[in-house]
Amino acid sequence: MGTAELQGYASFFMSLFLVVMLYGYILHLYRSEKKGEKDYEKLGRIAIDDEIDSTPVNSSDPKSKENKE
């Protein structure tokens, strides 16, 4: 098997691996939202509620409860 052919197979299997990863990620997103562990849609509010003194949607303050997200 020549180098070019080997590269071809490597590319195919890497693509396959990345496809599995991507679909796994989709499942992860929907599952964790269904189980109530995360609420991704509320993150959309970061853009429209972006005053410097408005409460963060997900606070970086370690004491905040929101930090568990």
Add this chain to the structure above:
Amino acid sequence: MQSNASLEYDYSVAKLFTYTTILFGFLGMLIGTLIASQLAFPELNYMFGEYGTFSRLRPLHTNIVIFGFTLSGVFATFYYVGQRVLKVSMAESPFLMTIGKIHFWLYFVGALVGVITLAMGFSASKEYAELEWPIDVVIVIVWVLWGVSIFGLIGIRREKALYISLWYYIACFLGIAMLYLFNNMEVPTYFVAGGIGSVMHSVSMYSGTNDALVQWWYGHNAVAFGFTVPIVAMVYYYLPKESGQAVYSYKLSLLSFWGLMFVYLWAGSHHLLWSTVPDWMQTMGSIFSVVLILPSWGSAINMLLTMKGEWNQLTENPLIKFMVLASTFYMLSTLEGPIQAIKSVNAIAHFTDWIPGHVHDGTLGWVSFMIMAALFHMAPRMFKREIFSKKLMETQFWLQTTAVVLYFTSMWIAGITQGMMWRAVDEYGNLMYSFIDTVTVLHPYYAIRALAGLLYLTGFVMFAYNMYKTITASKRLEEEPQFRSPMAA
């Protein structure tokens, strides 16, 4: 970071990059219009001696619109959006403020030197990577400074979650860093040859097919990470903010992001179809280009659905019009690209005018429209004045939309005509047309393209004037508008 009651976002760096966006936008589009006219009327090549020829001006046009106009727009919007979605002001960190200012000034000087050296004829002779090695070094430093700003701001943020726009800005930063470094690996010949020749001159470290592969891996992904990723970052922030509607589906934005990251880097070899690169690599480039429709349309449809139930804003607010049209052109462009990447279509399309036609419905319709809309949105917030004229903005919109349509339709017809004429053979298998036959047939379409360029440039001058008057003479605002940007009739 204790109390932030009196704290305000600091837009000093964003303002500086706003000015250069307008400056380089005008310069790049002016040269673009000139070279489009030169293709229709060749005598225009002889106006400024060696400095006015098509071959000297074309790299100037591409480099100024990519590294001058677009990158300035990316930096301006980052220094604005970055602070707001992280809920942290640059004024809180003297270090980041200093880095931001050095970032701007080094960028500006580097860009000016780049323009001058290209005009003088210094060129590395690789498309979109023509800048010679000393300027490449400056660009790398500028890029590292931007990285310090991005990750520095993230480091002091209040908002824990990184909004989707930031993901895209980070992808732009990492993607271009990798591409630029690898494609610009070059040997300065003066030092290797022991003081012979020009200090500026260099040769690529790669050769032959490998050089072509690295070049188009770079060339295509410069479009991906320079013209797509940061512009998606903009639309994900500015459309929701201007319309007051949160993005339709945040999950879809995440999926589209990873889909785009996964697929885009593999599509570059579609620039080398029917060439000497391995056949599997060409096929891979074609397939990945077609798959690319999914994440691209994922983002564009997400944007259009963000306007669900609020389509009345399209008629009331010209800024929404700009952004919706930009998203629509993004859809058109990302459907057209994959079609051109299909091997059989590419056999006709390659090397024809359909390719610049495709590039320009993306850059004029998507990239420029989005950048101008972003600057219009930021102006009342940064300068605390309402937008000078809604009427002027409306006129600009229709003038430039007409220009884009004229540009791509003329190039579609020209490109396909050209491709068919090059392939046509008589019953004995002889070519039916010589090159000059195609030039004669294409002349009217080249003239239409030049007219389109002139219309778009006129629209850009209107934009620049509207921005200038907004900054200097428009009515002052008492408080920052929450969503819709205020504008005088």
